[in-house]
Amino acid sequence: MLSRIPAPRRLFNQLGIFRHGYNAQAEYAYDVFEKHFARVNPKPGFTCLELGPGDALASAVFTPAFGGSGSIQVDVAPFAREEIDIYLAMEALAKSRGRNPPSLAQVRSLNEILSVCNGEYLTSGLSSLREIPTASVDFVYSQAALEHVRANEFLETMKEMRRTMRTNGVASHHVDLKDHLDQGLNNLRFSDGVWESDLMAGSGFYTNRISCSEMKDLMEEAGFVVEIEDVRRWPVPPLPRKALAPRFRDRSDHDLTISGFVAVCRPR
Numbered sequence: 177m178l179s180r181i182p183a184p185r186r187l188f189n190q191l192g193i194f195r196h197g198y199n200a201q202a203e204y205a206y207d208v209f210e211k212h213f214a215r216v217n218p219k220p221g222f223t224c225l226e227l228g229p230g231d232a233l234a235s236a237v238f239t240p241a242f243g244g245s246g247s248i249q250v251d252v253a254p255f256a257r258e259e260i261d262i263y264l265a266m267e268a269l270a271k272s273r274g275r276n277p278p279s280l281a282q283v284r285s286l287n288e289i290l291s292v293c294n295g296e297y298l299t300s301g302l303s304s305l306r307e308i309p310t311a312s313v314d315f316v317y318s319q320a321a322l323e324h325v326r327a328n329e330f331l332e333t334m335k336e337m338r339r340t341m342r343t344n345g346v347a348s349h350h351v352d353l354k355d356h357l358d359q360g361l362n363n364l365r366f367s368d369g370v371w372e373s374d375l376m377a378g379s380g381f382y383t384n385r386i387s388c389s390e391m392k393d394l395m396e397e398a399g400f401v402v403e404i405e406d407v408r409r410w411p412v413p414p415l416p417r418k419a420l421a422p423r424f425r426d427r428s429d430h431d432l433t434i435s436g437f438v439a440v441c442r443p444r
Contacts, residue, residue, distance in 0.1 A: 222239075255299075
């Protein structure tokens with residue numbers, strides 16, 4: 177109901193709801209980029225693709241700071257905040273950590289930041305991925321984004337990501353399987369007919385309910401060799417099976433106790 181109120185999203189963000197991540201916080205965004213970068217270790221001059229940058233285009237600033245030549249940020253809508261101070265803080269932090277970001281001293285808009293940093297912001301989701309040239313990307317990453325890709329678009333999204341990557345490219349994806357209702361698995365209570373409706377999918381808490389093992393299988397079907405790392409678990413499934421929608425009741429305890437993981441994907 178709240179998602180249907182015609183109020184600015186920033187107002188909801190201030191109330192702690194409908195946030196599109198924490199990339200506007202310089203230290204958080206830097207640490208996320210650094211962890212994915214260290215996992216992939218791309219060669220100097222790399223091109224970076226970030227899926228789901230959310231509320232700030234941090235990878236546009238950090239890609240050249242870490243030795244990259246340019247970046248692409250793909251999201252399903254223009255969620256990124258445009259306050260210049262957000263990006264000046266990222267530049268300052270990168271410098272304080274011994275990096276060499278482009279100077280943003282003269283920029284006056286987000287478009288100017290993208291121009292200075294050789295970044296490109298695309299906001300039509302899967303359609304935007306299809307616009308990226310084949311074999312043009314070296315380093316792909318996402319932070320708590322893949323679980324938000326619509327279930328019926330997930331495989332095609334993975335195939336498009338594979339197409340954009342060079343043969344020696346690597347992708348690093350941090351996936352959060354906790355629901356956005358109570359940090360459990362309450363999203364598994366609903367039938368597909370309810371949960372996959374446009375009403376629910378556009379209400380700010382949609383996740384695709386694809387399990388760790390299912391996601392790995394889909395990534396492999398798209399043409400990747402996949403390693404699952406950094407698995408985080410609940411000690412027991414957070415919901416009893418009788419509370420789950422029928423199609424999830426046969427899901428293994430192995431999958432039902434996984435709250436998050438990292439998938440490292442290399443083109444096969």
